[in-house]
Amino acid sequence: MTDLQQNVDVPKLPRISVAPMMDWTTKDYRFFARLFNPNVIMYTEMVTTGAILFGGANRHLDYNNEEHPIVLQLGGSNPKDLAVCTKMAQDWGYDEVNLNVGCPSDRVQNNKIGACLMAEPDLVAECIAEMRNAVDIPVTVKHRIGIDNMQSYEEMLHFVDTVAKTGCDNFIVHARIALLQGLSPKENRDVPPLRYEDVYRLKKDRPILLIEINGGIKTFAETQEHLKHVDGVMIGREAYHNPYLLAELGQLWSLAAPDRFDIMDQMLPYIAKRMEEGAPLSIITRHILGLFQNLPGARKWRQALSGGNAKTFADVENAIMGIKEAIKRTEDYLLEKSIVE
Structure with a gap:
């Protein structure tokens, strides 16, 4: 029990x-x-x-x-x-x-x-x-x-x-x-x-x-x-x-929607704990591939974490940084475009 x-x-x-x-x-x-x-x-x-x-x-x-x-x-x-x-x-x-x-x-x-x-x-x-x-x-x-x-x-x-x-x-x-x-x-x-x-x-x-x-x-x-x-x-x-x-x-x-990056902040300690228990990283990351569905950088996020591409905890952290940068670039572009128009 x-x-x-x-x-x-x-x-x-x-x-x-x-x-x-x-x-x-x-x-x-x-x-x-x-x-x-x-x-x-x-x-x-x-x-x-x-x-x-x-x-x-x-x-x-x-x-x-x-x-x-x-x-x-x-x-x-x-x-x-x-x-x-x-x-x-x-x-x-x-x-x-x-x-x-x-x-x-x-x-x-x-x-x-x-x-x-x-x-x-x-x-x-x-x-x-x-x-x-x-x-x-x-x-x-x-x-x-x-x-x-x-x-x-x-x-x-x-x-x-x-x-x-x-x-x-x-x-x-x-x-x-x-x-x-x-x-x-x-x-x-x-x-x-x-x-x-x-x-x-x-x-x-x-x-x-x-x-x-x-x-x-x-x-x-x-x-x-x-x-x-x-x-x-x-x-x-x-x-x-x-x-x-x-x-x-x-x-x-009437719940407020959580931020995707806040969710990953909570996932990281869990991933670290599971890896310490001996769980292969790939059996965890396969479940989070859809987190940024329909957002800029979503494809690279999936590529970074699927197919055994993520081998270390640092690889997951790098994937998070990568999609943050992709979303920021898109936001900056749309802002600049709206100012020009």
């Missing part, structure tokens, strides 16, 4: 979260992302029950205390194993536990994990009931609007109603079906059309449930629009590639 303790309450509405993304939402990314916004809910990568029970709990459950509020997303379909891992998550200090019923990869299908479980709502309900009975923290479900031959709104509603009978009242809905036969996991993130109206309808039909929407959401304006219809918004790839969006979303709580 870790000595990490919960240090903030999970914020109430609106619930804005960063989606669980394999190989992306690591603890290094989550620490970085937290610096943009104190209220956004962080999700771990999906962790299977087998990995926790047989692959080393410390390795899979470790996180930084600064990451709160944080949700552990579990993958599995054995109710007893899920209950044990959920209890471990509570003891570890996690704020919530989420069951993955949305991942479309072949690997998880073969182990009866992820989106294929939508075809077995009774099993999912049994899993959720065991998980809820094991802990006091919230247990939620993330799922698709459908899979393969189960694509109608009515079938999704039956799934939600079956699981909700356990007392689970929070559903995060990826507004695409998953075609488990015929599309790759990558294609399942883009090819099936988004059906936001199905998620809106679910909230309208089941107003007592907390319904959050996920899929293809990229801007503050889009988030605002979704919040007119549902209780929360989960953002995936855009929060990774353009993390400053998380700062822009602070407007929902």
Whole structure:
């Protein structure tokens, strides 16, 4: 068990979260992302029950205390194993536990994990009931609007109603079906059309449930629009590639947007600490490549820190100086141009 303790309450509405993304939402990314916004809910990568029970709990459950509020997303379909891992998550200090019923990869299908479980709502309900009975923290479900031959709104509603009978009242809905036969996991993130109206309808039909929407959401304006219809918004790839969006979303709580260089001032001690622990610099810098997205010098920033180009702490400091100079040159040019005009 870790000595990490919960240090903030999970914020109430609106619930804005960063989606669980394999190989992306690591603890290094989550620490970085937290610096943009104190209220956004962080999700771990999906962790299977087998990995926790047989692959080393410390390795899979470790996180930084600064990451709160944080949700552990579990993958599995054995109710007893899920209950044990959920209890471990509570003891570890996690704020919530989420069951993955949305991942479309072949690997998880073969182990009866992820989106294929939508075809077995009774099993999912049994899993959720065991998980809820094991802990006091919230247990939620993330799922698709459908899979393969189960694509109608009515079938999704039956799934939600079956699981909700356990007392689970929070559903995060990826507004695409998953075609488990015929599309790759990558294609399942883009090819099936988004059906936001199905998620809106679910909230309208089941107003007592907390319904959050996920899929293809990229801007503050889009988030605002979704919040007119549902209780929360989960953002995936855009929060990774353009993390400053998380700062822009602070407007929902009347928060001032942080300065990008202030964020790096806070990241530098973290990077130094992780390097002292033996972490390769590249596994940390890969998560901060999008910090200056759409700003002058952003390309050189990415080049300086990606592909193993940054080998020392000084290389990171030099990259910061480089983009500061690029932004300053652009500002000076625009100022001079405005004076001439």
